[in-house]
Amino acid sequence: MESQRTYFAKAIIELGRRNPDVVVVGADTTESIKTIDFGKVFPDRFFQLGIAEPNMISVAAGLAAAGKIPFASTYSVFGAAHTYNIIRQNVAYTNLNVKLFCSHAGLTVGPDGATHQMNEDIALMRGIPRMTVLVPADGPQTAKCVDAAAEMRGPVYCRFSRTNVPTISSMDDGFSIGKAETLRDGFDVTLIGCGIMVARCLDAADALKREGIHARVINLSTVKPLDIATIDRAARQTGGIVTAEEHTIVHGIGAAVASVIVGNHPVPVGMVGVQDVFGESGEAEELLVKYGLTAEKIVETARDVMKRRV
């Protein structure tokens, strides 16, 4: 179990050493997100802007307009929701090179409760034209998202979790934006997960295997642009899809995947995620169980999808 934030913080420092145009803006959450570490190494390239996220986003846009590569980071509830129209007008409409890397996404924020559990950010961000949306599954992928975001020109939103997550990839693995990685092959059903739910999809695939069901597992680390070819192939080859996300099923990856499937090769789809409700205080693991974001729920949904198959 490792912290995505630790990988993120290391990655932006390493990127900062390679590229002097990389700058970081923060909003009074820099210690917990660990961007303060970048500030210690590059004090002239780090801007603490206080509890003023709209300003932080527009300042990042201005920095980008003058050639910098700003990473704007805070908790996703503040960075993606409080700032929605700022991102829309100042970052996406302008197509500026701003990288929004937000931690503390989803239920696993835990005891802080529903005010801080951002289960709607993927929905918000994937609806904005020109936005690239990344959801890394673990620490190494979070680091890779930093490099990949910096390499591409244009706005990027990347969300990750506060809680420590199982490491399922390595720094030696390849990563490219727009490519959904097939982690396990199988032809009976497909499990498509993002973020912390990818590890749970792998656990679910193990459980299904014990029942003789061979599940394909896909890591949808890029939510936008969607890897339509990989999703379409999964629908055609396995005939049923389960999506799993630490996010509302309203306009999340389930909806994104379903729209591809409906438009190409309709097969049954089941969605594991937050069921259009707010969260509550509790430990991360307790919340995942209570709100049905478990490997068991994925297994159950997979069985249901397979039953519904014509």
Next chain:
Amino acid sequence: MATHVASKQPFGASEVIRTRAYCPGRSGRGTGAGRSMVDVSEDLIRGLKKKAVTLRKHIIRMTHNAQSGHPGGSMSACDIVTALYFHVLRVDPTNPTWPDRDRFVLSKGHACPVWYAALAERGFFPIEELMTFRKINSRLQGHPELGTTPGVENAAGAEGQGLSFSVGLALAARMDHKVWRTYCVLGDGEQDIGQTWEAAMAASKYGLERLTAFIDRNGIQQEGRTEDIMPLEPLAEKWEAFNWHVLTIDGHDFRQIFAAIEEAHRIRGRPTAVIARTVKGKGVSFMENKIKYHGAATSDEELKLALAELDAMEAAI
């Protein structure tokens, strides 16, 4: 209370400007403008006045042609924009993205007719293109779009974002030890918005001395007088409390505008806010101080009257 400063004198910074932390002994280390704001000839002023009338005619024609848009706030900001684009800003119409250019940011995006008119007159794109404003397939969107219109530096329309954007620009310039300056024009309606004050705090925190904000204090926003909708006064004191260097001028007096810019260039360690007292709809009698013309175009009859007034004004210069 901020005071409205009349300009009967030729001018002098102390005459027109409320000054704090003014350091007259220090020479400018690259004012950026490269042109004198002090030795302004009568000919130059006359030329600028004529140019401002030309821009106002464009504003009236563009919004009439579109039968929409925001003439009132475009005309109130017209003299500030004219002063900047035709005497102050170091920009290159043949190379709109020249990295060392001064940056002009229009935070009150609805006033883009004046920006487009200035850019066209300055040679960034053909003047005929102004008549495509707000039409389908045009480069001149109803509110500014970055990357589409040559010379436009920011997207605005949702208010309150431009000063923060300017802070980002000014920070980048300072990081790179560049001398270019950032000028941001804000509306007074935008003073309602929290983000404006977030930006004000950030700009003073970082001591952005190459950032100058003009507040187009025309006193009217979409639904009424600013002081009825959301009282702003004492506005100068608010900016001072946010640690800005604050000046209050007549925003239709070129000499006062230049004096303010000259002083802003001299100030060290702080950004400067210029509260420019203006008249909404300035230049056309029946539009002046009328709430209606915040967001209403002229009728065919009004167009004729307005252009006739502006012709007469031009002839009198």
